[in-house]
Amino acid sequence: MEAVVEATDLERRYGDTVALAGASLTVGRGEVFGLIGPNGAGKTTLVRALTGTTEPDGGSARVLGEAPADVDRDRLGVLPQDFSPPDRLTARELISYYAGLYDDARDPETVLADVGLADADETWYENLSGGQQRRACVGSILVNDPDVLFLDEPTTGIDPAGRRTIWSLVEELAAGGTTVVLTTHDMAEAEHLADRVGLLADGRIVAQGSPDELVAVHGGASRLTIETTTDVDAFDDLEFPVERAESRRRSTNTDAVVIRDVTPAEIGPVVDYLEARDLEYTGLNWTEPDLEDVYLELADDAERERTARVTQRANAEAANAGETR
Numbered sequence: 501m502e503a504v505v506e507a508t509d510l511e512r513r514y515g516d517t518v519a520l521a522g523a524s525l526t527v528g529r530g531e532v533f534g535l536i537g538p539n540g541a542g543k544t545t546l547v548r549a550l551t552g553t554t555e556p557d558g559g560s561a562r563v564l565g566e567a568p569a570d571v572d573r574d575r576l577g578v579l580p581q582d583f584s585p586p587d588r589l590t591a592r593e594l595i596s597y598y599a600g601l602y603d604d605a606r607d608p609e610t611v612l613a614d615v616g617l618a619d620a621d622e623t624w625y626e627n628l629s630g631g632q633q634r635r636a637c638v639g640s641i642l643v644n645d646p647d648v649l650f651l652d653e654p655t656t657g658i659d660p661a662g663r664r665t666i667w668s669l670v671e672e673l674a675a676g677g678t679t680v681v682l683t684t685h686d687m688a689e690a691e692h693l694a695d696r697v698g699l700l701a702d703g704r705i706v707a708q709g710s711p712d713e714l715v716a717v718h719g720g721a722s723r724l725t726i727e728t729t730t731d732v733d734a735f736d737d738l739e740f741p742v743e744r745a746e747s748r749r750r751s752t753n754t755d756a757v758v759i760r761d762v763t764p765a766e767i768g769p770v771v772d773y774l775e776a777r778d779l780e781y782t783g784l785n786w787t788e789p790d791l792e793d794v795y796l797e798l799a800d801d802a803e804r805e806r807t808a809r810v811t812q813r814a815n816a817e818a819a820n821a822g823e824t825r
């Protein structure tokens with residue numbers, strides 16, 4: 501794989517805050533890499549280190565074979581989370597303005613159409629809706645037809661149809677060889693777009709792989725949710741006809757019982773079993789694990805480790821303070 505974006509053991513601290521604690525990743529040409537992780541995990545800092553807008557304290561970053569600050573700007577597209585263009589430009593003027601910054605830019609009319617703003621082209625940026633503004637921002641960073649795109653939460657605030665428009669655009673660009681690194685809190689977005697996903701927690705990539713690989717390794721078991729108006733206690737001692745039921749639990753926010761590790765073929769026998777016992781149910785929902793389950797599992801683990809580290813450090817400091825007293 502030709503590495504277009506590479507981070508090796510990147511570290512970045514802000515005072516006592518460790519934003520990156522040895523983050524590494526490699527992204528190949530035409531690949532879409534999705535960065536997911538909890539708030540404050542270090543995603544934006546990692547994107548900033550890869551685009552040369554923050555200097556790491558340790559480790560190294562290469563983009564298109566060069567240090568990020570040295571990369572030819574014509575070859576990069578960067579959509580920051582807080583991109584805020586001038587308010588008093590229309591969508592067309594905005595995109596034309598960015599197009600004017602490059603010797604060889606795409607036709608602004610095509611870009612407007614690509615991001616679904618052809619009908620709002622004469623509207624001032626400040627009067628566009630939040631989602632339209634984000635579309636205009638995405639359009640602005642595509643005008644130079646970049647080889648590498650960094651998108652920090654590209655579809656936040658965009659409606660479902662707009663989100664699909666942006667997704668199609670990203671897919672087309674990647675098919676044409678553009679390398680894309682995107683951060684997102686939207687697991688459906690990561691699952692849909694990313695060839696590989698990296699989960700960043702506490703400044704480190706704690707798992708990476710294709711969405712399918714991650715789900716297979718970390719996603720856990722399928723779930724059969726039985727929604728019921730019957731007292732859930734009635735489900736406590738049941739021996740459901742399932743081979744490998746891992747565990748059974750009551751859903752906390754609904755009147756529902758969840759059985760884990762049920763195969764699709766076992767759903768029918770479970771239904772017969774409930775009906776034979778006159779246990780009424782109002783809904784049955786079988787779900788396979790997905791990226792959200794992976795996220796919750798790994799982010800939880802990382803949070804527990806972080807809490808343990810903080811407690812350990814606090815205890816050590818307290819012990820030291822005791823010794824020096």
Ligand SMILES: Nc1ncnc2c1ncn2[C@@H]1O[C@H](COP(=O)(O)OP(=O)(O)OP(=O)(O)O)[C@@H](O)[C@H]1O
Nearest residue numbers: 514517518519537538539540541542543544545546
């Ligand atoms: N310029 C800065 N000055 C001080 N602290 C910073 C700065 N930038 C980031 N941080 C801190 O570094 C940590 C990582 O922040 P970062 O914005 O990279 O996380 P993130 O994963 O992008 O979060 P989110 O999902 O909320 O956007 C946080 O604790 C944040 O407060």
